[in-house]
Amino acid sequence: MGPAPFSWGKEKIKSFYKEIELAEVDNVFIGDIVCHKRHIFSSDELKEIINGLQNAEKKVFVSTLALVTNNKELEGIEEIIGLGDGVEANMMGVFNYFREKNPLVADKKLIAGAFLNIYNWKAAEYLSKFNVERIIMPFEISDSSIADIAKSISSKIEVYGWGNLSTALSWRCYTARSLDISRDECKMVCLDYPEGMVLETVDRQDLFIINGPQILSAKTHCLIEYIDKLKDIGVTSIRIEPSLKNTVEVINIYRQTIKGERDGKEAVEILNKFADHGLCNGWFLGKPGWEYVAA
Amino acid sequence: MDNFRKVQLRVPAGNLKAVEAAIENGADAVYVGFDSASNLRNYSGINLSHDDLVKGADLAHRANKEFYVVINSYPQASELKDSFEAVKYAYEAKADAIIVSDMAVMEFVKSNFPELEMHLSVQVGCTNAEVINFYRDEFGITCAVLPRVLTVDEVAEIAKGTDVDIEVFVMGSLCTAYSGRCNASQYITGESTNSRGVCTSPKFLEFTPEENLLFVKLNNVTLNEFDFGKVNASPSLSKCVSRCGSEVVSESGPDGWPNSFIVNKRHVCKGQFVNKKTGKKDYLLHSHVILDTLPILPELIKAGVTAFKVEGRQRPSAYSAGTARILREAIDLYYSNPKTYQVKENWLKEIDGMFEEMDHSVGAYMGR
Numbered sequence: 001m002g003p004a005p006f007s008w009g010k011e012k013i014k015s016f017y018k019e020i021e022l023a024e025v026d027n028v029f030i031g032d033i034v035c036h037k038r039h040i041f042s043s044d045e046l047k048e049i050i051n052g053l054q055n056a057e058k059k060v061f062v063s064t065l066a067l068v069t070n071n072k073e074l075e076g077i078e079e080i081i082g083l084g085d086g087v088e089a090n091m092m093g094v095f096n097y098f099r100e101k102n103p104l105v106a107d108k109k110l111i112a113g114a115f116l117n118i119y120n121w122k123a124a125e126y127l128s129k130f131n132v133e134r135i136i137m138p139f140e141i142s143d144s145s146i147a148d149i150a151k152s153i154s155s156k157i158e159v160y161g162w163g164n165l166s167t168a169l170s171w172r173c174y175t176a177r178s179l180d181i182s183r184d185e186c187k188m189v190c191l192d193y194p195e196g197m198v199l200e201t202v203d204r205q206d207l208f209i210i211n212g213p214q215i216l217s218a219k220t221h222c223l224i225e226y227i228d229k230l231k232d233i234g235v236t237s238i239r240i241e242p243s244l245k246n247t248v249e250v251i252n253i254y255r256q257t258i259k260g261e262r263d264g265k266e267a268v269e270i271l272n273k274f275a276d277h278g279l280c281n282g283w284f285l286g287k288p289g290w291e292y293v294a295a
Numbered sequence: 296m297d298n299f300r301k302v303q304l305r306v307p308a309g310n311l312k313a314v315e316a317a318i319e320n321g322a323d324a325v326y327v328g329f330d331s332a333s334n335l336r337n338y339s340g341i342n343l344s345h346d347d348l349v350k351g352a353d354l355a356h357r358a359n360k361e362f363y364v365v366i367n368s369y370p371q372a373s374e375l376k377d378s379f380e381a382v383k384y385a386y387e388a389k390a391d392a393i394i395v396s397d398m399a400v401m402e403f404v405k406s407n408f409p410e411l412e413m414h415l416s417v418q419v420g421c422t423n424a425e426v427i428n429f430y431r432d433e434f435g436i437t438c439a440v441l442p443r444v445l446t447v448d449e450v451a452e453i454a455k456g457t458d459v460d461i462e463v464f465v466m467g468s469l470c471t472a473y474s475g476r477c478n479a480s481q482y483i484t485g486e487s488t489n490s491r492g493v494c495t496s497p498k499f500l501e502f503t504p505e506e507n508l509l510f511v512k513l514n515n516v517t518l519n520e521f522d523f524g525k526v527n528a529s530p531s532l533s534k535c536v537s538r539c540g541s542e543v544v545s546e547s548g549p550d551g552w553p554n555s556f557i558v559n560k561r562h563v564c565k566g567q568f569v570n571k572k573t574g575k576k577d578y579l580l581h582s583h584v585i586l587d588t589l590p591i592l593p594e595l596i597k598a599g600v601t602a603f604k605v606e607g608r609q610r611p612s613a614y615s616a617g618t619a620r621i622l623r624e625a626i627d628l629y630y631s632n633p634k635t636y637q638v639k640e641n642w643l644k645e646i647d648g649m650f651e652e653m654d655h656s657v658g659a660y661m662g663r
Contacts, residue, residue, distance in 0.1 A: 093425025122399030
């Protein structure tokens with residue numbers, strides 16, 4: 001399960017992860033990828049959440065910001081990268097800690113996040129010298145590119161299987177801007193929008209969701225009909241993006257489908273009800289991301 | 296003053312004419328793309344052929360200027376060959392450096408052309424010194440182009456944290472997205488910006504009249520609507536599409552309608568959307584300003600920047616000439632007497648003539 005994509009606030013996050021302790025996920029990623037202001041937990045508070053998940057036999061990885069723009073934010077990363085079983089690097093600077101064998105990350109696993117832009121097997125192979133355990137594929141690459149990478153390297157391969165796709169990161173906070181506030185003065189207004197703000201076209205088609213400095217797809221990316229294909233091309237894990245609604249149900253449906261207990265067609269019918277703005281999966285099939293292609 | 300280095304001016308060129316124009320007007324270096332998916336301005340009508348790379352490098356070197364080739368896409372399996380070929384051609388043309396993003400390309404250069412200098416493209420997202428130092432230590436990078444997301448203080452912090460040269464954008468269009476992490480157009484068109492080098496290909500654009508409105512659509516997704524009564528003329532739709540297709544090679548400048556209209560409306564981020572929470576209909580994702588750092592050039596130099604970059608390989612040669620001329624004069628003026636440096640009125644007028652947008656902004660440099 002990926003890190004929470006939106007700004008939820010402390011109490012909602014804590015209760016969410018309590019619920020996840022009982023869910024059938026193997027790995028849980030925590031942290032915020034898009035905005036440093038959302039790092040609202042102290043190390044001790046974060047450790048408490050991590051301990052709860054580890055006691056429930058989950059592996060817990062800390063996800064770093066993708067945009068780290070000053071030394072204070074770098075120090076923020078140093079504070080958290082040693083807390084879990086490993087770290088998901090979303091900016092290449094994190095690799096320096098592993099190259100230098102920094103005691104902060106001793107015995108920690110390194111995961112290459114989707115924002116590192118690993119688009120081909122040669123780049124993926126290069127990362128193997130850092131003992132990268134797993135590489136998260138960029139959102140927009142297709143099954144053939146994923147297959148090409150998977151067959152060429154020993155690291156595990158993870159793809160986004162469920163959630164709103166990141167279509168852009170910005171220096172501008174779109175949420176604050178929507179409310180005529182500057183990013184520097186935002187006072188975390190995003191807390192009022194735990195599912196982001198939907199942008200529709202002038203002819204009323206839901207297109208994007210703004211999430212602070214991030215633009216997400218309004219449609220929910222869904223690969224439930226392609227579980228067998230994912231296995232065939234060498235994908236070893238599927239990432240579910242959490243939301244405040246239905247996350248445990250979504251996990252259960254994916255788990256049942258992976259185990260072969262549920263048919264993909266039947267599963268997608270149920271999941272469709274959880275996608276407020278419709279489903280998509282075009283990128284995986286080399287098509288426009290907003291399209292949905294049934295298997 | 297033993298270590299004094301005047302800040303360099305690096306200007307874009309989409310063709311040989313622009314290379315010449317940039318050099319004649321004071322650029323210290325010119326950067327170009329090779330005609331393939333190997334760079335992030337893979338539009339028809341711009342970029343240099345293999346032969347033109349050789350000619351362009353020769354033009355620059357005869358004027359004692361530097362010549363860089365941009366190879367900054369993130370190739371997937373099918374595009375790796377294009378990027379490697381571009382590296383080979385850049386090396387053969389005796390480019391002074393290549394501007395790169397992908398680790399496969401960097402590794403290829405390191406293994407096969409170790410003497411070829413590499414600069415980190417803005418596509419990498421060098422927002423802190425740790426990122427730059429990683430690429431320096433792994434691949435011998437000598438310069439990093441910083442994204443247009445940083446404040447001057449953050450630029451200074453980065454310059455202090457690395458011995459790699461720091462290059463920043465000082466003029467051009469101001470994209471609000473973090474370069475290399477924007478797939479908004481691909482979400483609609485399916486054509487990869489990062490791997491194929493195309494941010495919103497004109498071929499997906501359609502103009503659909505309905506009653507008094509003209510809808511601008513990208514692959515059937517509506518980006519905008521315009522009232523015919525509020526524009527200067529009613530062009531035939533075929534004229535619109537045809538002009539759109541050749542927009543990137545237009546040398547006629549952005550004045551007049553419909554050409555500027557098309558230039559302004561085709562990108563996803565320039566669309567008009569409705570925020571369903573606030574009910575506001577506006578250009579939330581768009582930056583409708585020119586990045587113009589002339590007022591803060593002294594601050595950027597003091598921050599430790601070693602090179603100034605102008606955005607816009609897709610623009611005409613007059614743009615390469617104009618931006619080079621203005622910035623050359625500004626840089627020289629600053630060094631002649633830093634205390635008395637100030638922006639000249641005629642620079643602003645000339646800049647206004649080169650852009651579709653009329654408002655000037657220093658972007659994120661003075662705060663986000």
